Amino acid sequence: MRIGIVGYGNMGSAFASALKEKTQVVVYDVDPAKIDRARQDHVATTESLEFLVWNSDAVLVAVKPKDVPSLLEDLKGLLEERLLVSIVAGLSIEKIQRTLGEKKVIRVMPNVNVLVRRGVMAFWASPQVSSEEKKAFVELFSSCGKLYEIKEDMMDSFTALAGSGPAFVFKFLHAMALSGVMEGFPYSTALSIVLDTVVGSCELLKEMGGVPEEWVLRVASPGGTTVEGIKVLEERGFVGTVMECVRQTSQKAKRLT
Numbered sequence: 329m330r331i332g333i334v335g336y337g338n339m340g341s342a343f344a345s346a347l348k349e350k351t352q353v354v355v356y357d358v359d360p361a362k363i364d365r366a367r368q369d370h371v372a373t374t375e376s377l378e379f380l381v382w383n384s385d386a387v388l389v390a391v392k393p394k395d396v397p398s399l400l401e402d403l404k405g406l407l408e409e410r411l412l413v414s415i416v417a418g419l420s421i422e423k424i425q426r427t428l429g430e431k432k433v434i435r436v437m438p439n440v441n442v443l444v445r446r447g448v449m450a451f452w453a454s455p456q457v458s459s460e461e462k463k464a465f466v467e468l469f470s471s472c473g474k475l476y477e478i479k480e481d482m483m484d485s486f487t488a489l490a491g492s493g494p495a496f497v498f499k500f501l502h503a504m505a506l507s508g509v510m511e512g513f514p515y516s517t518a519l520s521i522v523l524d525t526v527v528g529s530c531e532l533l534k535e536m537g538g539v540p541e542e543w544v545l546r547v548a549s550p551g552g553t554t555v556e557g558i559k560v561l562e563e564r565g566f567v568g569t570v571m572e573c574v575r576q577t578s579q580k581a582k583r584l585t
């Protein structure tokens with residue numbers, strides 16, 4: 329499955345870097361600086377959308393929601409039997425088909441971790457996509473990380489948890505690293521300590537199983553240090569704040585396009 333990527337920004341470049349190891353990839357971007365960057369990254373480029381489509385089996389749409397309407401108009405009439413893979417947040421298959429007609433569309437919600445082949449992605453295919461095409465898509469995109477097939481009505485929730493999720497994790501990492509600075513460590517040392525702690529905790533949970541709260545109790549010794557910190561998180565509504573953060577993010581996805 330040859331892939332043509334429209335938009336070489338954060339996500340287009342992440343997918344290009346992962347997919348070019350597995351298949352033929354060509355990218356197109358309206359910004360000449362992005363085309364230059366793609367060339368520096370040794371990714372094949374084109375300055376023509378037509379060329380990109382004609383030389384692809386699947387076209388990956390990686391532009392911002394505001395740029396989608398005009399791009400879909402440009403793709404109309406070009407796509408023919410090719411697959412359209414959209415990673416645009418909040419953009420339903422129905423909205424895409426309203427412009428393009430009943431084309432083959434796979435809606436994907438990835439996250440930036442595709443850059444290191446550890447993406448967490450969900451997808452949902454329109455009925456026009458054959459089981460062979462779906463299989464080929466799954467095989468290829470699995471090289472970018474983990475794929476979940478979910479119903480389209482859960483896509484906005486997935487966007488909040490996994491698509492935006494890395495930003496929330498990075499905010500937490502920064503907060504912990506700053507705490508380390510307050511305790512007297514240089515920022516870089518504090519960040520390294522925090523990263524190792526977070527990665528180790530995730531690996532422990534994945535390997536040993538159980539739910540996070542069980543492990544909280546294993547860390548928090550009776551009358552010890554940890555429980556003092558937990559009390560502050562409880563008093564300041566940490567869990568509720570995170571839940572509201574995900575809910576607001578998910579709701580925004582519904583208003584995006």
Ligand SMILES: NC(=O)C1=CN([C@@H]2O[C@H](COP(=O)(O)OP(=O)(O)OC[C@H]3O[C@@H](n4cnc5c(N)ncnc54)[C@H](OP(=O)(O)O)[C@@H]3O)[C@@H](O)[C@H]2O)C=CC1
Binds near residue numbers: 356393
């Ligand atoms: N960033 C993330 O972590 C995630 C993003 N997404 C989705 O991925 C999509 C892309 O996001 P992101 O990579 O961050 O965006 P970026 O702005 O980094 O990249 C988009 C690129 O597409 C270019 N572009 C705009 N219009 C066109 C066009 N008609 N043809 C070709 N290129 C065009 C833009 O140029 P210019 O800047 O000049 O407009 C820009 O270089 C969004 O729809 C977003 O919802 C999904 C999951 C995660």
Ligand SMILES: O=C(O)[C@@H]1CCC=N1
Binds near residue numbers: 417487491492
């Ligand atoms: O912030 C956004 O709109 C996109 C979608 C998920 C992550 N970034």
